[in-house]
Amino acid sequence: AQSVTQLDSQVPVFEEAPVELRCNYSSSVSVYLFWYVQYPNQGLQLLLKYLSGSTLVKGINGFEAEFNKSQTSFHLRKPSVHISDTAEYFCAVSGTSYGKLTFGQGTILTVHP
Amino acid sequence: ETGVTQTPRHLVMGMTNKKSLKCEQHLGHNAMYWYKQSAKKPLELMFVYSLEERVENNSVPSRFSPECPNSSHLFLHLHTLQPEDSALYLCASSQDGQGDQPQHFGDGTRLSIL
Numbered sequence: 001a002q003s004v005t006q007l008d009s010q011v012p013v014f015e016e017a018p019v020e021l022r023c024n025y026s027s028s029v030s031v032y033l034f035w036y037v038q039y040p041n042q043g044l045q046l047l048l049k050y051l052s053g054s055t056l057v058k059g060i061n062g063f064e065a066e067f068n069k070s071q072t073s074f075h076l077r078k079p080s081v082h083i084s085d086t087a088e089y090f091c092a093v094s095g096t097s098y099g100k101l102t103f104g105q106g107t108i109l110t111v112h113p
Numbered sequence: 114e115t116g117v118t119q120t121p122r123h124l125v126m127g128m129t130n131k132k133s134l135k136c137e138q139h140l141g142h143n144a145m146y147w148y149k150q151s152a153k154k155p156l157e158l159m160f161v162y163s164l165e166e167r168v169e170n171n172s173v174p175s176r177f178s179p180e181c182p183n184s185s186h187l188f189l190h191l192h193t194l195q196p197e198d199s200a201l202y203l204c205a206s207s208q209d210g211q212g213d214q215p216q217h218f219g220d221g222t223r224l225s226i227l
């Protein structure tokens with residue numbers, strides 16, 4: 001069985017500040033890890049993914065995430081946020097069975113001017 | 114037109130109505146998914162189709178009936194729904210349903226049950 005915990009339901013930050021959105025996962029098998037973003041009235045858009053190899057992965061819009069196997073974490077970071085980054089962010093894990101995704105509860109990032 | 118398209122975007126129906134949600138993908142993918150997104154709950158996988166064959170039914174009530182006539186189209190037929198079925202229903206697709214392949218999502222259908 002797989003599970004994902006996003007440790008913060010809401011994260012308010014000021015524009016140009018750094019941000020970290022936290023994600024922990026559990027799984028009995030090797031997993032693939034994803035971060036998706038959802039803007040209002042839209043579906044989910046892939047930000048980045050970790051499949052194997054380098055533990056630091058870079059995604060779109062200046063986001064990056066670090067896979068930490070010992071801590072079973074996959075935290076998302078951005079060094080300087082913009083107003084346009086305001087959205088809900090979802091961490092997800094996928095096993096090998098038909099690519100089924102297990103999502104966390106989501107973190108609402110609000111960037112204030 | 115590219116990506117994953119869902120229609121309608123919004124749907125209001127009574128508990129005794131029958132309606133269908135439609136999803137179409139223009140990515141040449143072979144796997145398609147239905148998810149339910151309710152307020153304050155994680156996204157829930159409902160159904161998975163691979164090469165037009167249903168490979169996963171995640172304990173979904175029978176009032177939801179999926180149909181995949183070909184690899185580009187996916188439907189969700191609805192009948193006798195309950196108020197708790199009000200949610201955003203998202204369709205997604207991936208190349209072959211492998212775990213390392215990202216899923217591409219449509220913008221969803223916002224369903225309200227009166």
